[in-house]
Amino acid sequence: MPDPSVPATMRASVLLEQGVIEMQERPVPVAGPGEVLVRVASVGVCGSDVHYYRHGRIGDAVVDAPLVLGHEVSGTVVDVGSGVPETRVGERVAIDPQVPCRRCRHCLSGRFNLCREMRFYATPPVDGAFADYVTAPADFAHPVPGTMTDEAAALLEPLSVGLWSIHKAAIGPGDQVLVAGAGPIGAMVAQAARAAGAADVVVTDLVASRRERITSLGATRALHPVEDADAVAALEADSFVECSGATPALLQGLRAVRPGGSVVLVGMGADEAALPTAYLAAMEISLTGVFRYVDTWPRGIALAQAGMVELDALVTHRYPLEEVEAALDADSDPQCMKAVVQVS
Template sequence: MTGVGTLRIEDRPVPTPGPHEVLVEVAAVGVCGSDVHYYRHGRIGDFVVEQPMILGHELSGRIAAVGDHVDPTRVGQRVAVEPQHPCRRCRQCMAGRYNLCPYMEFYATPPIDGAFCRYVTIDAEFAHPVPDSMSDEAAALLEPLSVAVTTMRKAHVQPGSSILIAGAGPIGVICAQTARAFGAARIVVSDPLESRRDAVLRFGATEVIDPMVDDVAALDPQVDAFVDASGAAPAVVSGIKAVGPAGHVVLVGMGSGDFALPIGYIQNMEINVTGVFRYTDTWPAAIHLVSSGAVDLDGMVTGRYDLEHVGDALDSDTDPGSLKSIVVPK
């Protein structure tokens, strides 16, 4: 990406892995909403693209080389990449919250390059081995699944619980699948598009709501947890009001920076409101969910593109039938 809405392909040297890193030949990269947002707007909040940057952070591949302090037998291993490099020394890292490291270097977050390319390097422990039964595409989509795993943990979803999810885009659909895998008995998803409501019913939702027609805040019975995967202020407010006493609200979607919340309701009902910013220690759980068949990531792939058509991949979300696009950098 060289500017808003502008892409070019260029040749670069193959990177050399550091002593504790591996070189990964990229096999598949999922297109994320953040990639699209950078491409169309040049920024997400305080993260501003000020120089050419490679997009893409949902990826899988095969280890092509290793650093001096990495087991050489890992060469040839198929892996899913956790696309972050924390400092490991700050207070947040030492507390186990490395996703909140203020010195984080995260793929495709300015100024760090991402994975719409043929080779990348990553810390060896963040290259997670995947079973041969898992496709390259599913292995790449373990990244958004990791967001969903973190979300369900924060939402305290457990067997028999109920959850409302706003937004039936890729993250909403993956959250619905993950809620089902965590044991939720009732999974309600709201989305104004009929095609997306129909799709999420195939991926774990037990009920769907059209927020343009139905009063989400009047959901009866109320749910134990609400997850916003839309970023829309009205969806957040109505979703909070659909949560019962001592329930949990998790904000995942990217949207307005500031808007009014129903503070009185949150206080009186003792609603727990939190956000999700990436993940920590989620790949083992995500690999298990896919390997066991509890979550279907392959079924979500609706488009495949090469590097010459990354622009088409980034614009594929304009198709109502598109759910998840994959770039294969060959």
């Protein structure tokens, strides 16, 4: 039976236009066939949320109508649509915020993250999770163990970026990995790399507080990209994962990879950058990108349960739903690693 406490309306924090957030009262969405209705518990603040809030767009994705941000989400199933067992009501879940078409060649070949018809939370025109309730495909709402906090469950989404990144980089036991950027995604990549067996994970960042923190979150070493440039250049990393979005970091990391190594682009940076193509070709360096993830929640949950990744320790700032604007500005505090909106 559906949870009888579900109201007819809910709160939603809405981005009206660039830099303008308004709390609105909206109807609670209805779970359609194959869907679940989830009462939102925690929502992590992602750099993409901040980018939409401050700039109104990311590349070709433009906020041209009111939009609810937030896609790192956990909660509790309170109702189900047709075809979904009612026994799921009451489950605590973490949501993979993708809704692929399930019909195209990418979906059918297991690469649904590349679906051209993808509907993704908090990507125009699809609303996200800074609200009391959301709907999700039932098979993309992953049950989480009782030992996992709501905040940790929400952070399975950025962990998924880290897991997909190390998958694309083909990181394995004994590898040396260079990561640019000691923010939340850099920390997730570092932890995922260590969980995959990497022996040495070197992380670069300009900010001292982030370098200090990252060694407790997967990194074996933390270097300043300018002051320690010689040490970075001396590396022969098996893989380089670029999480900062800074072109100088990208160019530095490319030359710190061994011949035949791999480079994975994760950070949101310039739309274009001049690359040393002759060098990449001569060194046979593989260069690829990351766009979301595929089937990473089960692995993330298992790693968290086994104590091989730490999620709760990333959370430094917490805000209620009424203070989403403050949460989106939390990165102005150099001590902020990860801000989370506590909805319920």
